[in-house]
Amino acid sequence: MKNPIYTVAALALIVGSGLVHGAWTNRWGTAPALADLAARLESVPTVLGDWTATSRAIPPGELAMAGAVGQISRVYTNPTKELTVSVLLLCGLPGKISTHTPDVCYPGAGYSLVNSERFVHRYDVPERAAEFQTAIASRAGTKPSRLRLYWAWHGSSGWSAPENPRWAFAAEPMLSKLYIVRETGGVAVDPKADPCAQFLSLLLPELDRVMSPSGQPTGAKSSSILK
Numbered sequence: 001m002k003n004p005i006y007t008v009a010a011l012a013l014i015v016g017s018g019l020v021h022g023a024w025t026n027r028w029g030t031a032p033a034l035a036d037l038a039a040r041l042e043s044v045p046t047v048l049g050d051w052t053a054t055s056r057a058i059p060p061g062e063l064a065m066a067g068a069v070g071q072i073s074r075v076y077t078n079p080t081k082e083l084t085v086s087v088l089l090l091c092g093l094p095g096k097i098s099t100h101t102p103d104v105c106y107p108g109a110g111y112s113l114v115n116s117e118r119f120v121h122r123y124d125v126p127e128r129a130a131e132f133q134t135a136i137a138s139r140a141g142t143k144p145s146r147l148r149l150y151w152a153w154h155g156s157s158g159w160s161a162p163e164n165p166r167w168a169f170a171a172e173p174m175l176s177k178l179y180i181v182r183e184t185g186g187v188a189v190d191p192k193a194d195p196c197a198q199f200l201s202l203l204l205p206e207l208d209r210v211m212s213p214s215g216q217p218t219g220a221k222s223s224s225i226l227k
Contacts, residue, residue: 031173031174033173033174033213034069034070034091034092034093034173034174035069036213037069037070037091037174037176037210037211037213038069038070038071038091039070040070040210040213041070041071041072041089041091041210042072043210044072044089044203044206044207044210045206046074048076048199048202048203048206049202050078050079050080050081051076051077051078051085051199051202052076052077052079053074053075053076053077053087054074054075054077055072055073055074056073056074056075057073058071058073063090066090066092066096066097066100067090067092067093067095067096067097068090068091068092068096068097069091069092069093070090070091070092071088071089071090071091072087072088072089073086073087073088073089074086074087075087076199078195081195083182083195084182084183085180085181085182085195085196085199086179086180086181086182087178087179087180087203088178088179088181089176089177089178089179089207090176090177091174091175091176091177092174092175093174093175094155094166094169094170094172094174094175095166097153097169097175097176097177098153098165098166098168098169098170098175098177099165099166101133101151101165102135102137102149102151102179103116103135106137106149109139110139110141111137111138111139111145111147112137112138112139113135113136113137113149114135114136114138115134115135115136115188116133116134116135117133117134117135117191118131118132118133118134118161119131119132119133119134119150119191119192120132121197121200121201121204123200123201123204123205124201124204124205124208128158128204128208130152130158130159130160130200130204131152131159131160131161132150132151132152132159132161133150133151133152133161134148134149134150134151134191135149136148136149136184136188137149144186145183146183146184146185146186146187146188147181147182147183147184148181148182148184148188148191148194148196149179149180149181150178150179150180150181150191150196150200151177151178151179151180152177152178153165153169153175153176153177153178154175154176154177154178154207154211155169155172155174155175155176156172156173159178159204176211178207180196180199180200180203182194182195182196
């Protein structure tokens with residue numbers, strides 16, 4: 001089984017490096033709807049099919065820099081397939097949550113991003129779709145690493161990964177950001193065939209449920225919209 005330490009460290013880059021961007025701040029305190037969403041994040045199951053999660057703590061100072069009102073940071077392990085996938089989910093106001101994407105933070109940490117592309121994942125019944133950006137992050141040296149990254153945001157209309165998220169989500173009252181990271185062990189496959197894609201089919205229905213105050217899946221884009 002791949003050691004998840006490098007993947008966890010890579011996720012920490014997203015939270016802890018240069019997260020000072022964004023023009024919208026929590027000047028008047030946390031809105032009740034955002035506080036409710038932050039509380040609901042903890043209800044995301046730690047067991048998804050054959051995957052079992054271990055939670056990872058994020059220092060409060062890093063969460064504050066990221067603008068995160070709520071968060072989950074977990075490593076899901078599938079012992080049968082000997083796979084690990086790291087999940088980072090943040091929610092807060094759009095000013096900071098919409099910024100600091102992997103194409104900004106990973107090069108600053110010595111990674112090179114290649115094969116960046118738009119990825120639409122279809123899941124659940126009835127079929128829904130989520131739009132992600134995906135890329136390979138590679139780092140050479142004494143501790144080489146080759147990561148498969150997926151990232152997307154959830155506002156009022158489901159999961160999407162616009163080219164300019166800061167402006168695309170400027171009018172949202174609150175925003176969530178999802179990262180999925182897997183250490184490939186040097187073998188990168190097509191994003192649709194990557195184990196992360198199979199994992200997303202289990203995770204996304206649960207996240208859609210959490211994003212809705214009623215506990216019912218909502219906001220996920222119809223697969224007919226994303227072609």
